[in-house]
Amino acid sequence: MIIRINGQDLTFDQELSIQNFLDTKNISINSVVVELNQSIIPSDKYPTTWLTHQDNLEILRFVGGG
């Protein structure tokens, strides 16, 4: 399946939850906010939210700004 993550199309062979993806990137759930197909996903739903073909996932965090 192909999932667009932060604007890039990535291919995955196996089922994948949001939590699985964050784990592969060593991203702490406390440091990010996640939007799936323009809906904000609460962090307690990451392990049970499974990604499907052509999903659009945005993973964001705070950075320095004025």
Place this chain on the structure above:
Amino acid sequence: MQDDIFEISGKKLSSRLFIGTGKYASDHMIPEVCKSTGACVITVALRRVDFNAITDNVMKHIPSHMQLMPNTSGARTSDEAIRIARLARATGCGNWIKIEVITDNKYLLPDGYQTAKATEILTKEGFAVFPYINPDLYVARDLVNAGAVAIMPLGAPIGSNRGIRTEEMINILIDDIDLPIIVDAGIGKPSHACQAMEAGADACLVNTAIATSENPILMCKAFADAIRAGRNAFLAKAGATSQLASASSPLTGFIHNDEGLQ
């Protein structure tokens, strides 16, 4: 003099200097800037995680007592600003949001119409909205009606360090708008911040001028002093001006006056 507490959106602030977190050579300076200025409010931006870069987490450097004010930088429309605001709030950082809607990449000037649209919707959703605008009276009035908690007029283009080039227009907002006026953008030196505060602005947001100075810690202290000086001068109310001189010393009893010897 009693403590000059600035209360906004139910929060009492002991400092009228708002600071940003952008452009520091190292985010490790941020805690010392917070401590040295006594600032209570700090801005951050929201961006995609870059999976190919090892980046520091700016939140690690922001003291927990600080009031976060995420901005919607990067938004080109009201819808994008609303989306960013909702995402920011979902982090659990609170309901303050600085609305920036910008499509002009040369001067980064804000779009007042889109800003007002976003403000109206976000206010209804319970956000405390701080809109960044050109100092335009009609836009400011629209924002008052839309429920903004403060108005953030620019002094000069973002990051330009050129000072309060819009002084007359900001003064009109100070006079006419019954909301706190927080001067944002363009403030390049402590004297600029002092000038805004002397004129009656309620606070200033300073980022670039501190972060890009050669000594950010010393510069942030200078800004904190300037903000206090300007605020105190505003509260003290300046004396009258005149075209002609008015002697400060008595005009009698001069040493060369020999009238008394006859």
